[in-house]
Amino acid sequence: MKINLLKKRKKSLRNYWIRIKKFILITLSFLILNFAFDNTSNANELEKAKQQIDSLMLDLFDYVKANKNSNKGNKDKSIILIKKYLNLDFMARATSGKYWKKASEEHKKQYKDFLISKIIDSVDLHLKALENISFEHTTSQKRGKKLIYVNGQIKNKRNRVVKMKWKLFAKDYSLLDLEVEKISLIQSQKSETLSLLKKHKGDFSKLFEEISKSKRK
Amino acid sequence: MNIERKMLIKLYYFLLLIISILLIQSCSSIDNKVSEVSDPFEKQNRKVFKFNQGFDKYVLSPASNIYKKTLHRNIRKGVSNYTEWVSTPGTIINSGLQFEGENLALSTIKFLLNSMTLGFYDLDDGETKFKKIDFGSTLAKYNFSEGPYLVVPFLGPRTTRHFSGNIINYTTANDGLKDETSYLKKYEIPVNAIDKRTKFSNIIDDINSSPDPYAKLRSYYIQNRRKNLLVSEDYENKLIEKEEEEFEKLLD
Numbered sequence: 001m002k003i004n005l006l007k008k009r010k011k012s013l014r015n016y017w018i019r020i021k022k023f024i025l026i027t028l029s030f031l032i033l034n035f036a037f038d039n040t041s042n043a044n045e046l047e048k049a050k051q052q053i054d055s056l057m058l059d060l061f062d063y064v065k066a067n068k069n070s071n072k073g074n075k076d077k078s079i080i081l082i083k084k085y086l087n088l089d090f091m092a093r094a095t096s097g098k099y100w101k102k103a104s105e106e107h108k109k110q111y112k113d114f115l116i117s118k119i120i121d122s123v124d125l126h127l128k129a130l131e132n133i134s135f136e137h138t139t140s141q142k143r144g145k146k147l148i149y150v151n152g153q154i155k156n157k158r159n160r161v162v163k164m165k166w167k168l169f170a171k172d173y174s175l176l177d178l179e180v181e182k183i184s185l186i187q188s189q190k191s192e193t194l195s196l197l198k199k200h201k202g203d204f205s206k207l208f209e210e211i212s213k214s215k216r217k
Numbered sequence: 218m219n220i221e222r223k224m225l226i227k228l229y230y231f232l233l234l235i236i237s238i239l240l241i242q243s244c245s246s247i248d249n250k251v252s253e254v255s256d257p258f259e260k261q262n263r264k265v266f267k268f269n270q271g272f273d274k275y276v277l278s279p280a281s282n283i284y285k286k287t288l289h290r291n292i293r294k295g296v297s298n299y300t301e302w303v304s305t306p307g308t309i310i311n312s313g314l315q316f317e318g319e320n321l322a323l324s325t326i327k328f329l330l331n332s333m334t335l336g337f338y339d340l341d342d343g344e345t346k347f348k349k350i351d352f353g354s355t356l357a358k359y360n361f362s363e364g365p366y367l368v369v370p371f372l373g374p375r376t377t378r379h380f381s382g383n384i385i386n387y388t389t390a391n392d393g394l395k396d397e398t399s400y401l402k403k404y405e406i407p408v409n410a411i412d413k414r415t416k417f418s419n420i421i422d423d424i425n426s427s428p429d430p431y432a433k434l435r436s437y438y439i440q441n442r443r444k445n446l447l448v449s450e451d452y453e454n455k456l457i458e459k460e461e462e463e464f465e466k467l468l469d
Contacts (some may be wrong), residue, residue, distance in 0.1 A: 010319060057380075066393065067240045090468065092466055094464070122312070125230050143457075143461055144461055145465075146463070146464070146465050146468050169468060177464075181439065181441075182440065182445070183440050187440055187460075188433060188440070190436075191433065191435065192427055192436070194432075195429045195431070195432035196429050197359045210428045214428035
């Protein structure tokens with residue numbers, strides 16, 4: 001009787017042990033698969049982000065080529081390109097901070113238009129310099145769940161290298177920010193906008209007045 | 218210059234440094250290393266900034282235009298090389314203080330090599346690259362706080378830590394070059410200012426075209442300064458993480 005009981009217990013223990021082994025095996029294979037899948041999906045995301053920047057640079061070079069004989073580029077084409085690649089909504093929110101929520105819809109639209117015109121002006125200002133540059137991708141990396149950084153460099157005729165970092169939204173690969181030699185365009189614009197908004201207690205119409213005053217200068 | 222006067226000047230620099238360090242410590246918050254820029258003297262800073270803008274408009278910018286138009290590019294390059302070379306002893310000392318062996322070796326080799334031309338000609342044509350580091354960077358390495366933002370007459374934007382570093386750097390760099398280039402010393406500061414103004418004219422024009430040039434310059438300066446310090450990876454990661462957090466919040 002005792003022997004039978006012992007045998008039964010031994011058998012059940014063995015079964016139990018086999019079940020644990022199976023469970024560990026299944027969990028491990030699930031983890032490995034998940035890791036492999038994650039890596040492939042990360043690699044895919046990084047590749048897509050790189051392609052997005054390549055495409056942006058190609059479009060930019062085409063734009064520069066088409067407008068090299070004029071000081072000002074084709075404004076409509078510029079707006080199309082900006083809307084295609086840039087996450088304007090994010091840029092507007094990021095550069096106006098806490099004041100964004102208080103702004104009226106009209107002011108929000110006006111502010112986004114101001115950002116577009118600022119980008120166009122800055123590209124037009126550098127049309128000549130952009131004519132003779134080449135672009136080279138260096139690395140890409142996923143940061144957190146929502147951000148992808150694409151690093152690269154542009155070289156001019158005299159082989160002067162300028163380091164760039166594009167920060168993209170992992171969901172749609174839209175451009176959130178650009179760092180040129182470690183200077184973030186969003187940070188710079190934010191500092192300027194917030195200083196003016198703070199001075200005028202968050203009044204966007206006064207901000208636009210100051211902007212147009214400085215343009216007239 | 219007699220010995221007493223030299224001693225007095227050194228004492229003056231030393232006192233200035235002590236005051237600056239005390240200022241850094243007293244005005245810094247507990248953890249402002251990765252926070253927004255601290256600008257408690259904004260009102261006064263803006264006044265000095267206006268003064269500097271006027272100085273730039275009526276003195277520096279015209280001088281820089283004449284410099285650019287009258288001197289051949291190669292001569293300007295020579296002047297640039299000289300101003301770089303003359304500041305290298307500061308980098309050598311601070312690389313040592315920060316135990317940055319590679320930077321110390323590279324800057325020393327380059328300094329010795331180019332001393333054959335008094336720094337006017339870069340004999341290795343920019344092949345040897347090292348990071349320029351000053352005493353402000355050394356203070357950062359040893360966890361001195363950044364201190365408040367200042368605009369110094371003629372010099373422009375500085376953090377208190379950077380400004381204290383400048384004072385030390387200026388004395389050490391000049392001491393290192395006592396005999397060879399003493400006759401050039403009196404031209405050093407104005408030439409350096411004009412050379413830098415010419416080099417960065419695009420950026421300065423960009424800043425001046427802003428509706429708030431003061432805020433723009435402060436942002437450019439702080440970003441550039443913080444990201445170019447040879448500090449720990451931990452500090453750099455903190456900066457990046459803080460920015461990423463902000464971005465992620467906005468993307469929610």
